[in-house]
Structure formats: C-alpha cells, structure tokens
Amino acid sequence: MRFSQASSKKIRRPGYRWTVFVILSLQYLLVYFHRVSPALMTRELVAAFSISGASLGLLSSSYFYAYALMQLPVGIFADRWGARKTITLFSAIGAVGAILFGLAPNFQVATAARVLVGLGLSAVFVPAMRVCASLFSAREYAAVSGLLLAMGGVGWFVAATPLTWMTALFGWRGTFTGIGVLTILLATATWFLVVEEPSQSTRAGDASGKHQQSVWAGLRLVLSTGRFWPLAGWFFFFGGILFGFCGLWAGPYLMDVCELSKSEAGNVLSMIALGTIVGGPLLGRISDRMVRRRKSVICFASLMEVLLMILVFSLKGRLPYAALFPIFFLFGIFGNGIAVVAFAAAKELFALEIAGTAVGSVNFFAFISAAIYQPLSGLIMDMTGRTNGGYPPEAYTPVLFCFLITSILLLICISLFREESRPND
Numbered sequence: 001m002r003f004s005q006a007s008s009k010k011i012r013r014p015g016y017r018w019t020v021f022v023i024l025s026l027q028y029l030l031v032y033f034h035r036v037s038p039a040l041m042t043r044e045l046v047a048a049f050s051i052s053g054a055s056l057g058l059l060s061s062s063y064f065y066a067y068a069l070m071q072l073p074v075g076i077f078a079d080r081w082g083a084r085k086t087i088t089l090f091s092a093i094g095a096v097g098a099i100l101f102g103l104a105p106n107f108q109v110a111t112a113a114r115v116l117v118g119l120g121l122s123a124v125f126v127p128a129m130r131v132c133a134s135l136f137s138a139r140e141y142a143a144v145s146g147l148l149l150a151m152g153g154v155g156w157f158v159a160a161t162p163l164t165w166m167t168a169l170f171g172w173r174g175t176f177t178g179i180g181v182l183t184i185l186l187a188t189a190t191w192f193l194v195v196e197e198p199s200q201s202t203r204a205g206d207a208s209g210k211h212q213q214s215v216w217a218g219l220r221l222v223l224s225t226g227r228f229w230p231l232a233g234w235f236f237f238f239g240g241i242l243f244g245f246c247g248l249w250a251g252p253y254l255m256d257v258c259e260l261s262k263s264e265a266g267n268v269l270s271m272i273a274l275g276t277i278v279g280g281p282l283l284g285r286i287s288d289r290m291v292r293r294r295k296s297v298i299c300f301a302s303l304m305e306v307l308l309m310i311l312v313f314s315l316k317g318r319l320p321y322a323a324l325f326p327i328f329f330l331f332g333i334f335g336n337g338i339a340v341v342a343f344a345a346a347k348e349l350f351a352l353e354i355a356g357t358a359v360g361s362v363n364f365f366a367f368i369s370a371a372i373y374q375p376l377s378g379l380i381m382d383m384t385g386r387t388n389g390g391y392p393p394e395a396y397t398p399v400l401f402c403f404l405i406t407s408i409l410l411l412i413c414i415s416l417f418r419e420e421s422r423p424n425d
Helices: 006-010 015-041 042-047 055-068 069-079 084-103 107-121 125-135 140-157 161-193 201-207 215-223 228-256 263-288 296-312 319-338 339-347 354-384 395-417
Strands: none
Touching: 015 042, 015 055, 015 107, 015 125, 015 161, 015 228, 015 263, 015 319, 042 055, 042 107, 042 125, 042 161, 042 215, 042 228, 055 069, 055 107, 055 354, 069 084, 069 125, 069 215, 069 354, 084 107, 084 125, 084 161, 107 125, 125 339, 125 354, 140 161, 140 263, 140 319, 140 339, 161 263, 215 319, 215 354, 228 263, 228 296, 228 319, 228 339, 228 354, 228 395, 263 296, 263 319, 263 339, 296 319, 296 339, 319 339, 339 354, 354 395
16 A cells, blocks of 8 residues: 555544554454464364374474574564555465464364464564554554553463363364454554555655665674674573463463363463463563663563472472462563563664564564474473373373473573664663
8 A cells, every 4th residue: 555645644643643553453362362362272283183292292382383484584674564464464374374274174274284384473573563663652662562562462362261161162263263254354454554654764765775774784784783692692592482382382281280171271371461461561561660770670580480380390299289270370560571672771772774674583482482382391291101191190290391401591581682772762
C-alpha cells in the first residue's frame, strides 16, 4: 500500500495507533500459543507418533530452528518492506503449517509442519516492534512493548488450561486446524488495516541516498558493536530456560515429579502466562519511569531467576501444589516479562533506522537457544528412560541442574553488559 495523504490522515487519527497495536498483538498471541503448546500435549504427541523424548524435543524445537534462522532476515524485511507486507505474507505460511500439523499422518510431516509454523510466525514480533518504535514515543516504547509481550502471555495462557479444554472438545488435531484458520483471518486484517508512516530518514532517503544506511551495513554495525554481545549472550540463556524448561519440560515435570493431573499442571503453567501479562507492562513502566538504567532491572530479574531455579532444583517433588502457583507466576514475571526491558536496551544501542535489525539480532539468539535446549534436554531425559508413558523423577535431576547452570550464566552475561545512555538521562 503506497503511503499517501489519506494514509497520513489515517495514522494521525485518534486511536489509530492502538487499532494497529491490537491487530499486531492478536497475531503475537498466536505466536506464543504455538511456542509453548507442546508442554501440555507431550503424552498425546508421543502416543500419536510413537516417538522418544529426544524426538519430542526435535518436533517441538523444529519451530524454533525456522524461527531463529529467520530473525536476521526478518529484521531486514521489517526495515525494508514494512510490517504490513512482511506479517501478512509470513502469517499465511504459518497458517498453512498449523493446518498441516493438525492433519499430519506421521512424525516427519508433523515436524515439517512445525517448521512452516515457525517460519511463518517468525515475522510477527520484530515487525510489530518496528511499528511500535515508529508510532509511539521513546518514553512509551518499553511500556507498549510490555503490553505486546503481555498479549504473548495471553497466548501462553491459552496454551495452558484452555488448551486442555479445547483438546478435550475437538482433539489436538481439530484444535490446531482451527488455529490455522484464525491465523488466516488475522493476516487478512493486517493486510487491509495496517498502514505505516515512513520514518524521517526513509523519506529523506527517497530524495537522496546519502542518509539511508544499507541494511547490510546496518547488520554489520550491529554485529560489530562490542556492547551487543553480552546482551546477545543474555538472550541465548534466557531462551534456554524460557523455552527449554517453561515451554516444554515444565509440563511433564509437574505431572511426573509433582504428580499433578494434566488439568492441574495446566493451571500451574497458566501462572507463567499471568506473570508475563503482569510483568511485561510492569517492568517496562519501571524501566521507563522509575529506574535510570535498564541494566539494573534486567540484573534483578536475572538474579530472581537464579533463585527460582535453585528452589525448583533443590525441592523437586517436595513442593506442595499451592506453592507451585507463586513460583511459576514469578517465572512469568522475571523469566519472560523482563524481555521487554532487554529489547528496549537492544534498540537503544542503535539508531531507529536499524531498530528492526537490532531487535531481530538479539531475538535470533533466544530462539537458536530454544532449538538447542529442547532436543538436548530430551536426549538427557531419554538416558534414564520412560516408564508408563512418563519419566521417573530421577530423570529430571540432570536436566534441572542444566537449567540452574544456565540461569547463572544468564546473570553473568547481563553483569558484563554496558548499556547506551538514554536520551532523557
């Protein structure tokens, strides 16, 4: 859609930017649903495809391989094509993958379908963040990003208790087919309703190329900046815990070690979603308005994650049902909600013109980590072996220790990060 005077008036219409935000955040809700939905379907997937824990990890992580590998290109697409074209095209691919997953006759087709879902949904978050950077002020950015992540938390919640209801009513295959149809509807809404205003530098670049930085030069700038790498390391270990433990093995852990039913495990996992919904906007606002340095907020959250992993590792199997709710609620706040502050820190290292590339670059490390941690943790679990469709409690000891070490490395990385001075400092 070519930008015009009518488009400019539409963008400046009161409430329009929030209309765009709602459309993009609903897309992001489905992104999170697909990321973590295997956590409560492990037994169904193992039974449907007759697979081991390592194969289950591969099936779940195939989403993340595609998602991670697309983060750098998607950042470039967001800067070059704009959010409307990028999200619409890739969401259609994700919709095809979701429908194919629901119809998959075997493990190979299901894995290919998860790759398509990851490929398609890889192009929602970074372009949405790029749009938020252009429609909202610098002071609003982290808080708005927190609201976007909160919608991801709603998607996580839908993949918990509501998913158990949906699979009971429609089966897991019918559920994913329906989600694919919903994705098509949201992609259509994005195409017809989202209009982007070119950034000041882009408009100037239309008349003269002197001020327009090439996308590849922008990527080289991001990757050659020393301060970028501790933050990239933080995102790597952040993704390992979020998607390796919370997004896959927390469900089996609650059922096998804590001896919860599937519905009880879903109730506990929904606390991660609630923590994300609360923590994203809360930590974003604290970072924007109350704390001078974003690093301080990220360091505190990382320290809390270390303490939570120590608690889960040392008291596994001895935590009462009621105690699991606040523990996983805090995982949602400090293990996921904190991401909005880290994304804001990444954005502020660079100019707005390469904001999409910068956010996509750190996002790459979170998802390549998920692609590594999920099958690796499944392989570790298989060393002990399954019993009666699940795993014995002792199988979780080495995996939980691995996640504990990961949380310590997370804290070390953010301690080494030197952030950019903020405009209002």
